[in-house]
Amino acid sequence: MEVAGKVVVVTGAASGIGRGLCQRFAKAGAKAIVAADVNEAGAKAVAAEVKGEAALCDVRKEADIVRLVKMTEDKFGRIDLFCSNAGIIAIGGYEVDNETWQRIWEINVLAHVFVARAAIPGMIARGGGAIMITASAAGLLSQIGSLPYSVTKHAAVGLAENLAITYGGQGIQVFALCPQAVETAMTRDHEGGGVAGVDGLMKPEQLAEAVMESFAADEFLILPHREVKTYIQRKASDYDRWLQGMRRLQERFTAGAPLKQK
Numbered sequence: 001m002e003v004a005g006k007v008v009v010v011t012g013a014a015s016g017i018g019r020g021l022c023q024r025f026a027k028a029g030a031k032a033i034v035a036a037d038v039n040e041a042g043a044k045a046v047a048a049e050v051k052g053e054a055a056l057c058d059v060r061k062e063a064d065i066v067r068l069v070k071m072t073e074d075k076f077g078r079i080d081l082f083c084s085n086a087g088i089i090a091i092g093g094y095e096v097d098n099e100t101w102q103r104i105w106e107i108n109v110l111a112h113v114f115v116a117r118a119a120i121p122g123m124i125a126r127g128g129g130a131i132m133i134t135a136s137a138a139g140l141l142s143q144i145g146s147l148p149y150s151v152t153k154h155a156a157v158g159l160a161e162n163l164a165i166t167y168g169g170q171g172i173q174v175f176a177l178c179p180q181a182v183e184t185a186m187t188r189d190h191e192g193g194g195v196a197g198v199d200g201l202m203k204p205e206q207l208a209e210a211v212m213e214s215f216a217a218d219e220f221l222i223l224p225h226r227e228v229k230t231y232i233q234r235k236a237s238d239y240d241r242w243l244q245g246m247r248r249l250q251e252r253f254t255a256g257a258p259l260k261q262k
Contacts, residue, residue, distance in 0.1 A: 006030050008022075132176075210224035
């Protein structure tokens with residue numbers, strides 16, 4: 001997929017991965033970039049950097065996403081690529097409170113449903129388009145220390161898979177972005193990116209470059225940390241052995257302490 005000359009929307013664009021994507025798309029010659037975020041000031045700052053448009057958008061609210069899609073289509077006539085990128089983490093296991101579960105479910109999963117519902121019909125009517133869902137390597141493997149993150153990112157990967165199957169024949173390309181640790185607000189308080197940083201802490205600029213490479217290859221699964229492919233293969237070939245290895249990894253990072261919500 002080419003980005004040059006395309007109209008692109010990025011949620012969670014005020015910082016981290018979202019900002020890195022906006023910058024890289026601008027470099028690639030995107031026709032228009034809409035930087036959307038619940039942090040309006042941050043979205044405006046990124047939009048100014050890439051000579052794009054800023055939009056206030058709380059992805060938990062379907063009406064905000066519908067408004068974002070309509071605003072972009074009204075202004076530019078179409079959306080070629082929608083990067084549904086916003087996400088959060090919640091530390092802890094089954095004891096995480098219901099309110100936190102609801103919030104992470106809405107941001108990490110339902111927001112992608114809202115994007116698909118708002119954007120795909122117009123894309124099909126215009127002959128095609130693309131959606132990239134920012135999931136995580138945790139959605140293919142698991143996240144030590146966070147049951148909510150593991151569950152919601154698995155759901156995000158499953159959602160992307162189903163969209164690719166259902167709408168691929170109607171001109172809709174779907175990509176699932178599944179990195180390990182990236183230098184963002186999410187990893188800032190964890191030295192080396194925490195457990196997700198076992199293979200290194202990647203800069204958003206590096207991740208954006210990996211995204212462009214996968215776009216060029218039309219790869220559904222975008223793995224900026226290439227080691228993840230090997231881990232998936234090991235998991236599929238011997239699930240029980242993989243689980244044992246993950247328990248050892250947990251022991252390494254928690255010293256056997258029970259998981260506690262922060």
